[in-house]
Structures are given as structure tokens and as C-alpha cells.
Amino acid sequence: MLLVVLLAGVLWGIGAMMNTPRKARWLMIGLLSVVVLAIQVALPTGHPLRMATGESPALWLIVGGFAVIAVGYRAVLRKLRSRAEVTEAKAAPPESEEGPFTDTELNRYARHIVLREVGGLGQKRLKDAKVLVVGAGGLGAPVLQYLAAAGVGTIGVIDDDTVENTNLQRQTIHTDDRIGMPKVFSAQAAMEAQNPFVTVRPYHRRLTDDVVDDLVAEYDLVIDGTDNFDTRYRVNAAAVRAGVPLISGALTQWEGQVSVFDPARNAPCYRCIFPEAPAPELAPNCAEAGVIGPLPGVVGSMMAVEAVKLITGAGTPLRGEMVIYDALYGESRKIALARRKDCETCAGVVAG
Numbered sequence: 144m145l146l147v148v149l150l151a152g153v154l155w156g157i158g159a160m161m162n163t164p165r166k167a168r169w170l171m172i173g174l175l176s177v178v179v180l181a182i183q184v185a186l187p188t189g190h191p192l193r194m195a196t197g198e199s200p201a202l203w204l205i206v207g208g209f210a211v212i213a214v215g216y217r218a219v220l221r222k223l224r225s226r227a228e229v230t231e232a233k234a235a236p237p238e239s240e241e242g243p244f245t246d247t248e249l250n251r252y253a254r255h256i257v258l259r260e261v262g263g264l265g266q267k268r269l270k271d272a273k274v275l276v277v278g279a280g281g282l283g284a285p286v287l288q289y290l291a292a293a294g295v296g297t298i299g300v301i302d303d304d305t306v307e308n309t310n311l312q313r314q315t316i317h318t319d320d321r322i323g324m325p326k327v328f329s330a331q332a333a334m335e336a337q338n339p340f341v342t343v344r345p346y347h348r349r350l351t352d353d354v355v356d357d358l359v360a361e362y363d364l365v366i367d368g369t370d371n372f373d374t375r376y377r378v379n380a381a382a383v384r385a386g387v388p389l390i391s392g393a394l395t396q397w398e399g400q401v402s403v404f405d406p407a408r409n410a411p412c413y414r415c416i417f418p419e420a421p422a423p424e425l426a427p428n429c430a431e432a433g434v435i436g437p438l439p440g441v442v443g444s445m446m447a448v449e450a451v452k453l454i455t456g457a458g459t460p461l462r463g464e465m466v467i468y469d470a471l472y473g474e475s476r477k478i479a480l481a482r483r484k485d486c487e488t489c490a491g492v493v494a495g
Contacts, residue, residue: 243267248340252294258457265455266294270340272454273297275362277350277378279326280304281429282368282392284316285443286450291334291341293451298334299362301346302326313436350374355381364453366446367391367413370428372420376488379404379413383489388453388460389413392446396432397471399442402480403449403461409494410462411482418483438470 244252244266255261255269272295276283279302290298304326306317321329327345334343346358359365359381367378367389375391382389388405391413406412420426445466452458468475484490 243270260457261455265457268454269294270296273362274364274366274450275299275359276366276368278302278368279330280368281313281394281439282443284314285440286366286368286447287330287334288316289444289447290450291338295341297342299344300327300330301350303347303349313434313439350377352377356384359385363387364450365389366450375413380488383412383492390446390449392442394429394434394438394442397435398469399438400465400467401442401445401461402465405462406482406489406492407494408462411480412486412489414488415483415486416480435470442468
């Protein structure tokens with residue numbers, strides 16, 4: 144019997160030196176036991192090999208029985224432990240029910256939460272906010288990217304255009320492999336890849352008079368990134384009727400501008416400042432006049448910052464003010480804006 148124990152120890156030691164898994168080492172010892180038992184049964188009493196391996200098969204049957212009991216006991220314990228862990232996992236409340244943010248979200252927004260002006264309450268306001276972005280092009284692209292990254296809970300985007308090769312010089316939310324795809328779906332894919340904790344509502348259609356009021360009424364804030372005056376006036380009028388702030392931006396060549404229009408809080412509306420659309424030759428679009436690629440990113444990011452300020456209550460939003468940025472000379476200036484008493488859009492609005 145001592146010889147068998149010695150052989151088992153040698154097998155275990157060799158397996159350990161060769162980094163053989165414990166399961167494989169136990170299998171080798173099990174095979175050794177089977178061979179020893181076969182020797183005990185097959186060879187006659189008094190045979191030297193039988194004498195060296197324990198003399199009687201009864202002894203090995205008893206040892207084998209204890210081994211089987213031990214292995215079975217361990218298997219039962221493991222199964223019971225696994226079942227208990229599954230039961231505990233089912234009984235535990237989901238992570239999202241313990242608070243407004245998961246651990247992943249808290250880590251993601253940590254740089255916001257440590258800001259005194261934002262904090263946990265501000266981040267919760269961002270998560271609860273609903274923002275509509277009109278246009279997923281030059282200005283809409285950076286606005287959408289940064290709203291999603293900032294954790295704005297629900298973001299609507301409306302645009303009837305598709306991604307074109309000429310867009311990719313400045314509309315960085317879109318990619319080459321999405322040429323031909325509707326911009327709203329391209330933007331949705333990028334935003335959800337950036338932050339799976341936000342809800343994106345894409346509207347692949349033109350913003351017309353018959354839908355604008357119902358759509359704007361669903362949101363707390365509207366951001367206009369379009370490049371034509373008809374849509375700007377339409378969005379402005381709907382925002383005035385709904386009593387929600389409107390962040391508007393515009394671009395041309397090397398220059399951009401940003402303002403917050405909010406007559407419900409005594410700031411002018413868009414038509415107060417631009418009562419009539421200029422002649423087409425005086426306000427050419429980007430395709431006609433050109434635009435430097437990074438400029439929409441700068442101005443769009445400023446618009447996203449204004450959105451975060453309005454939602455969280457941080458700082459002083461650009462109500463009644465306009466920032467004009469000149470990228471060619473690296474200059475910016477701020478001008479004051481005032482309501483017009485005879486404005487056809489907001490004259491009847493009483494500031495709250």
C-alpha cells in the first residue's frame with residue numbers, strides 16, 4: 144500500500160511541476176486506483192505485485208468508497224452554494240433602483256458632479272431633461288455629441304437630409320461609411336455608441352408648420368442649428384408659443400454667433416433681432432460662401448454649454464446677449480440684445 148501512496152505522490156508532484164490542472168492530476172490518481180484494484184482482482188493471493196499494492200481488494204474498495212463520498216459531498220455543497228447565490232442575485236434590487244445613477248454613470252459624470260455649479264443635483268436635472276435639436280448638420284453635430292456625452296436624458300433630433308461626402312469636412316458626428324444614411328439615424332448611432340444611458344429620438348422629416356408645435360411642446364429646450372431663415376422663424380415662433388428657451392447659432396465662412404432667445408423670461412426672440420430675412424445674396428449658405436471645418440465645432444460646443452447652463456441653472460446664460468466669434472483673427476465679442484415691442488412673434492408674451 145505504501146508503494147501506491149508513493150506513486151500517487153509522484154504523479155501529483157510531476158503534475159504540479161508541469162502546471163497541470165488539479166482536475167487532471169486527480170484523474171491520473173483515479174486511474175492509478177483503478178489499475179491497483181484490477182491487480183488485486185486479477186492476480187492470485189500471494190503474488191508479489193498484489194502483496195506490494197495492498198494484499199486485498201477490500202481495502203481499496205473501502206478507500207474508493209470514502210473518496211466517492213467526499214467527491215459527492217463537495218459537488219452537493221458547490222451546487223447548493225451556486226443556487227443560493229442565484230437566489231440572492233434575484234432578490235437584490237436592480238442597481239438602477241438604488242438611486243438616480245448607476246455606478247457606471249456616477250463614474251462617467253464625475254467631472255460634472257465635482258463642479259460646484261453642477262453637482263449631483265445638476266447632473267440629475269440633465270438626466271431628466273428633454274432637448275430638441277433642429278438639424279443634424281454643421282451645428283447640430285457637435286451639439287448632439289456633447290449633449291449625449293453630458294448625459295442629457297432625452298434628445299430629439301429632426302432633419303430630413305442624408306449624409307453626403309461634402310458634410311464630412313465639418314460634421315464629425317457622421318462617418319464615411321454612413322454616406323447616404325439619413326442624418327438623424329447616423330447621429331443616433333454615434334450618440335448611443337458614445338453614451339448608452341441616453342434616449343435618442345430621431346425624426347427623419349422636414350420640420351413643417353403642421354408638426355412643429357406638437358413636437359416643440361414635448362421638450363424643455365430647443366436648439367436650432369439650421370441654415371435657412373424659414374426654419375429659424377418657424378422654430379422661434381413655436382418656442383415662443385410653448386414658452387421654452389431657444390438656443391440659436393449661425394455660421395458663415397470664419398465667423399459664428401450664439402444667443403439664447405427666451406421672451407418668457409424677458410429676453411428677445413429671434414424675430415426681435417432679425418425681423419426680416421435678408422436677401423439671399425447677403426446671407427449665402429455654407430455651400431455658397433464656404434465655412435472653415437472646425438468652426439461648427441467651436442460654435443456648436445458653445446451652444447451645448449448654453450444648454451447645460453439653462454438645464455442646471457449654472458452661470459449666466461446668453462439671454463439678451465449674443466456672442467460673435469471670429470475664428471480668422473481669434474477674436475470674440477458680446478453684444479446686448481433687446482426685445483422689440485412691436486415684434487410680430489413675441490409682442491404679446493408677458494415675462495414671468
